[in-house]
Amino acid sequence: MVRVKTSRALNPGLKMTDSNNCWQMWPKVKYYRWDLKARLGRYERIYMTVGDNDSVVIGPSKSLLESLCKEICKLKQKRNDMEFKASRQEEEIQRLNVQLREKELELESVRCQPDHEKDQEIQRLRSALEERERSEATRAVLCTSLAEEADQLRSQLGTTVKVCQELLARLDKEKKGEGELEEMGQQQKAKETPESADMSGVNTQIRQLQEENKQLKQRVAYVQGLNSQWQRYDSSREDYIRGLCQRLKETTGQGLMPGLGSVSTGLLHQEISRLNGLLEEKMSECARLGREVEEMRRKDQERIQTLEQQVLIYTEDFKSERTDRERAQGQIQDLKEQVYQLKQQLHKQQGASRENRDVVPMCRVHIGHRISTRRSKDNAERLLRTTAETQQQPAAAAATPNPAWSECLGLSDLQCPRCQAKFSESESAEYLKHWEECAKL
Incomplete structure (x- = not known):
């Protein structure tokens, strides 16, 4: 079995250098191309016999040919690049030469000018x-x-x-x-x-x-x-x-x-x-x-x-209004308390008068009742006058007494029905003693 050599074996001396040395390598590239062509020719002339068959011509492999073609394309591209760079450098050199000629002409014109223009x-x-x-x-x-x-x-x-x-x-x-x-x-x-x-x-x-x-x-x-x-x-x-x-x-x-x-x-x-x-x-x-x-x-x-x-x-x-209002409320409360006390006293006097009526004989009770009714009318008139005076005061304006209560106040004075002797409410015990003595006479 025959082994085909690679591109490195065919090109042992081929190496890529810098772009600045490409012009120097161009003859070497030509030489390598010629060497490659010669080797390919030698490969094409190799004949081998396989068994009893006829001889077979052995040529280069396909991969070898592809690698060689790629290397050739790369070398062509590099050559084109170097040619383009060389043309650019030539154009730059020409432009610089033109500028140099212009500067030389300006310098020559300045040298040729007279002194007054220089001044x-x-x-x-x-x-x-x-x-x-x-x-x-x-x-x-x-x-x-x-x-x-x-x-x-x-x-x-x-x-x-x-x-x-x-x-x-x-x-x-x-x-x-x-x-x-x-x-x-x-x-x-x-x-x-x-x-x-x-x-x-x-x-x-x-x-x-x-x-x-x-x-x-x-x-x-x-x-x-x-x-x-x-x-x-x-x-x-x-x-x-x-x-x-x-x-x-x-x-x-x-x-x-x-x-x-x-x-x-x-x-x-x-x-x-x-x-x-x-x-x-x-x-x-x-x-x-x-x-x-x-x-x-x-x-x-x-x-x-x-x-x-x-x-x-x-x-x-x-x-100030609140204090006046509180003062008026206090006075009204005091008057209500006084009215309540008077009502309590009235109830007590009415109970005592009922007891006295039960004890006194009928004839004398009638006489005393007539006298007491006459006296009660006088007392009622006096109480009405006093109530009219009290109504003029502002403190008693809210609590005006009714006529029934004023009539009942006439019974507050105790009077003997026989001798017409008068006693106050606090002298009720003396009034009873006097009434018993007067009844015995």
């Missing part, structure tokens, strides 16, 4: 240099002035921020005052139910104060929005100034336009004046808003003080 060129270059120096000096001055202005704007911005913080603190205090007023209003509403009509005016004033506080909050939000807009404007202004400085550097770097420096400086001065005008307008507007907020805060403080005084007056009136 003019030198003067032009000097003027351009001086203009560049002046533009750099103006740029430095503008940068310093802009830096100072930026510092001033930052300080003014800090003051505006402080003012806004103070306004916010004042608004917080006013909110707390409103909360206290609302609590006091709620307490007054809970206590002063009969005086809701008077407190409605206070509630309307409190609502007005709340609306004014809302307006103040809106104005503070507007001031904060202006502050944020001013911050954005300041940042955009700084960016614009940086862009102007950069463009100034670019224009001064050319050195061939002497009038551009003066134009750029004029534009910068105009822009600075415009920005200063805008800054003054914004600062005046902030000051105006601050004055308005201070005036509104002062008015709110005065209204709050007046409302507090009104609330104190209402509370004092309510307390």
